[in-house]
Amino acid sequence: MHRQLLLIATCILGWAGTAAAQQPTTAASLKTAYSISKNATSESEYTQIIDQIQQSDLAAADEEVRSYGNQLLAWALNRRGELRWDQIQAPDDEFATAAIEDFRNALRLDPNRWRAKQNMAFVYATRGQMKEAEALFDDVIQTKPDHANAFFNRGELRYEMGKLPAAISDYDRAIALQPGEADFYTGRGHARFQHGDIGPAIDDYRRAFQLDKGNATRAIDLADALQNAGQWRSAAENYRNALRLDSQNLRTLLNLAWLLATCPDGSLRDGQQALEITQELRDIPANEEFRYIDTYAAALAETGQFEKATRVAQTGLNLVPASERSGFEARVANYKSNQRYRQSPIRQVGGQ
Structure with missing residues (x-):
C-alpha cells in the first residue's frame, strides 16, 4: 500500500499544481488526506482521511486523480472497517454493522480491492453464509494467486463446510507458497485427521510444533493425534512437552x-x-x-x-x-x- 500511496501523492500533487487555482479546497483536502495516511493506525485517523476526501470535490478533478482519490478513500474505509471488526462482540452488533458498511463502501469505490473482499468473506463466514464466503475467497485467489493466506483462509472455510479434500488441496497450496508457517500445517493436520489420514496428520502436527516450539497447543494437537493412533509413548512425551509450556492447560x-x-x-x-x-x-x-x-x-x-x-x-x-x-x-x-x-x-x- 505504501507504493500505491506514493503514486496517489504524485498524482494529487501534479494535479494540484495545474488545478489548484480553480479547486483549492479539493487539492488541499487530498493532500491532507494523503499526509495523514502515511502514518495512520487508529480509527479516528482513518475517519479523518475519509472525511477529507468526502469533503473534496473529486468530481471536478481529472479522471486519473479522481481514480486515485477513490482508491485512497477505499483503502481508508477498508482499514477502518478492519479496526471496527476487531471490536465486535456479536456478528450483528454496532461494530459489526459499521465495519460491514465500510467494507461494502470500499468495494463500491474499488471493486478489485482484494483485502476488502477477503474481509467481507470473513463477515459471511461469521454469519454462516458459507457459499457467499467461498465465492469471495475464490475471487481473492483469482486476483492474488500467489497469496498464501488466501488459500489458507479458503481452506479453513472449506474445512468448516466439511469439504475436506478441497480444504487439504488449499492447505497444500498455502504451504507450497509459504512453507514456514505453522498454522498452515496445523490446518492441514486437522483436515487430514478428520478425513482419516492419521499418519499424514501426525506429520503435519509434528512439523507445526517444530516451527513453533513455544506453543503448547501445537504439542497438544500432536499428542492427541498420537494417542488416537495408539502411539502411546510418543503421546505421553508430547503431553509432557505441552505441560512444560503451559502447566495449567485443562485440555x-x-x-x-x-x-x-x-x-x-x-x-x-x-x-x-x-x-x-x-x-x-x-x-x-x-x-x-x-x-x-x-x-x-x-x-x-x-x-x-x-x-x-x-x-x-x-x-x-x-x-x-x-x-x-x-x-x-x-x-x-x-x-x-x-x-x-x-x-x-x-x-x-x-x-x-
Whole structure:
C-alpha cells in the first residue's frame, strides 16, 4: 500500500499544481488526506482521511486523480472497517454493522480491492453464509494467486463446510507458497485427521510444533493425534512437552490423565497419577464437565475404586454427547462389574 500511496501523492500533487487555482479546497483536502495516511493506525485517523476526501470535490478533478482519490478513500474505509471488526462482540452488533458498511463502501469505490473482499468473506463466514464466503475467497485467489493466506483462509472455510479434500488441496497450496508457517500445517493436520489420514496428520502436527516450539497447543494437537493412533509413548512425551509450556492447560491435563488411566500399555499406565491430576482440577467449565467426569471415573476405576467410579460416571449420563453415549454406557457397565477400561486406537499408524 505504501507504493500505491506514493503514486496517489504524485498524482494529487501534479494535479494540484495545474488545478489548484480553480479547486483549492479539493487539492488541499487530498493532500491532507494523503499526509495523514502515511502514518495512520487508529480509527479516528482513518475517519479523518475519509472525511477529507468526502469533503473534496473529486468530481471536478481529472479522471486519473479522481481514480486515485477513490482508491485512497477505499483503502481508508477498508482499514477502518478492519479496526471496527476487531471490536465486535456479536456478528450483528454496532461494530459489526459499521465495519460491514465500510467494507461494502470500499468495494463500491474499488471493486478489485482484494483485502476488502477477503474481509467481507470473513463477515459471511461469521454469519454462516458459507457459499457467499467461498465465492469471495475464490475471487481473492483469482486476483492474488500467489497469496498464501488466501488459500489458507479458503481452506479453513472449506474445512468448516466439511469439504475436506478441497480444504487439504488449499492447505497444500498455502504451504507450497509459504512453507514456514505453522498454522498452515496445523490446518492441514486437522483436515487430514478428520478425513482419516492419521499418519499424514501426525506429520503435519509434528512439523507445526517444530516451527513453533513455544506453543503448547501445537504439542497438544500432536499428542492427541498420537494417542488416537495408539502411539502411546510418543503421546505421553508430547503431553509432557505441552505441560512444560503451559502447566495449567485443562485440555492437556485431562487428556494426559485419560492416557495414564486407560492406556493398554501397562508400562505407561499410572492410575494414581491420573487420579491426582483430576482431583487437583478446579473450576471446570461447563463444556468440559463431561470430559472431566469421564476421565475422573476412569482414574478411580484404575485405582480399584469401582463403586465410586460408578457413582461419578453416572453423574455424566445427562451430559454425554449422543455420539459418545454407547461407549460411555459401556464404561459405566464395566465399573459396575469391577472392570477397568482400556482404550483402543482409532487407527494404528506406524510404531512407537
